[in-house]
Amino acid sequence: MSSEHAHAAGGEHKPHVLPLRIYLAVAAGLLSLTWLTVWVSYFDIGAFNVVVAMAVATIKASLVTLFFMHLKYDERFNALVFVSAFAFLSLFFVFTLADTARRGEVDPVERGIIQVVPESSIPHDAAGADSGHGSGDGH
Amino acid sequence: MTEHSPEFKHHVGHHFTDAEQEFNANKFGFWLFLATEVLMFGGLFVAYAVFSNLYPEMWAAASGHLDRIMGGSNTVVLIVSSLTMALAVRASQTDNRKATIVFLVCTLALAATFMVIKYFEYSAKFEHGLLPGQWYTPHGPDTPAQGNLFFGLYFMTTGLHGIHVLAGMVAISWLLRKAVKGQFSSRWYTPVEIVGLYWHLVDLVWIYLFPLYYLV
Numbered sequence: 050m051s052s053e054h055a056h057a058a059g060g061e062h063k064p065h066v067l068p069l070r071i072y073l074a075v076a077a078g079l080l081s082l083t084w085l086t087v088w089v090s091y092f093d094i095g096a097f098n099v100v101v102a103m104a105v106a107t108i109k110a111s112l113v114t115l116f117f118m119h120l121k122y123d124e125r126f127n128a129l130v131f132v133s134a135f136a137f138l139s140l141f142f143v144f145t146l147a148d149t150a151r152r153g154e155v156d157p158v159e160r161g162i163i164q165v166v167p168e169s170s171i172p173h174d175a176a177g178a179d180s181g182h183g184s185g186d187g188h
Numbered sequence: 189m190t191e192h193s194p195e196f197k198h199h200v201g202h203h204f205t206d207a208e209q210e211f212n213a214n215k216f217g218f219w220l221f222l223a224t225e226v227l228m229f230g231g232l233f234v235a236y237a238v239f240s241n242l243y244p245e246m247w248a249a250a251s252g253h254l255d256r257i258m259g260g261s262n263t264v265v266l267i268v269s270s271l272t273m274a275l276a277v278r279a280s281q282t283d284n285r286k287a288t289i290v291f292l293v294c295t296l297a298l299a300a301t302f303m304v305i306k307y308f309e310y311s312a313k314f315e316h317g318l319l320p321g322q323w324y325t326p327h328g329p330d331t332p333a334q335g336n337l338f339f340g341l342y343f344m345t346t347g348l349h350g351i352h353v354l355a356g357m358v359a360i361s362w363l364l365r366k367a368v369k370g371q372f373s374s375r376w377y378t379p380v381e382i383v384g385l386y387w388h389l390v391d392l393v394w395i396y397l398f399p400l401y402y403l404v
Contacts, residue, residue: 060206064281064374072278076271083263087256090403102399109395117274118388124212127219134223138230142237149238 065122075116082109196369198376211378218382222389229393232345236400239337250335251401253318254342255309259402262305263394269298270391276363277384280377285370288380292364295387299357306350313339320344342401349397352390359383 086105090098115121120128204210240247276291317325320343324336332338363383366372372380 060208062207062211062375064377066278066281069275069278072271072274076267079267079270080264083260083267086399086403087260090256090399099404102404103396106396106399110392113270113388113392113395117270117391118385124216127216130216130219130223131226134226134230138227138233141227141230141234145234146237146241150241 065119067116067119067122071116075112078112079109196371198371207375211381214378214382215385218385222385225389225393229345229348232341232348233396233400235341236345239341240404243334243337246332246334247338249330249332250318250338251404253313253316253331253335254402255312256402258305258309259398262302263398265298265302265305266391266394269295269302270388272298273360273384273387277377277380280367280372280380281374283374285367285372288367288372289364292360292367296357296360296364299353299360302353303350303357306346306353345397345401349390349393352393356383356387356390359386 082105086102089101089105094101114131120131200207200210204213272291272294276288276295279285279287279291313319316328316331317323318328318331318335318339319325320340321336324339326332326335360383363380366379
């Protein structure tokens, strides 16, 4: 896409200037989607709250990267680099949650999972008994 | 009608074939950096997913203490600042020095507005003892007894994001200085482009951060 204007005469850089209305339309879209996501948050639709919020956020993020960051008109390789970061991030999510969200399903969890209460607010003997912050030891 | 200073001329580095290659190499390097930024913030978002999943009730009770009006206002501020930054890049691409300066000043002012709103938000949290980890001493209406984990992550994530906003303000001020000196032109505006990309990433992080912490 960008190759058609990439090599101008004498190797000078010729910017690819987008029309003003694209920027204004994208900003209007982002503001409307922000309003939408706040409005939806006032309704309790259970687990769908997260789904809707993340879907709207992803549409907004795509608008920002494609138009404000010019990724739509940029070298394809830059898009590959940026998108690959999200691919690796999703691996991070999947493997971590496959563990923490499913604890106790195969083997029962015998003790508290991860300490939430500050050490200082726990009675002394209880604090001593649970210091294994997810160390995975089988007591 | 090029308005850039006639005595300033950017010289293409000797290790580049031409200006086009230099521009593309600079931009590619910055996209690599942005990929590492995604992974850095990503760790905090993974932590969010793990703990919100383990303690859903605590999470809901604690996140109810964030002000979605303030958070929403900051979202609008950042989106508009992304627009003004994109317009600053466009102005430098079209040799419009005056517009470049005006849009950079707007972006800087909006970034400062974001930090002021953040300051009021943080102050309200400090006042009610809604602090991370061992400093969590909640006092106030309906403050959850065990919100320290939530507020630990809240301050880490918004704090890291806030540091990025401050760094962006330094970078935009640097651009402003160069723009006033008339160093940018349609032939060389690489710093504006690069700082622009950085600024949009700051917006991008907030686009996910805002609904997760303030709305869900």
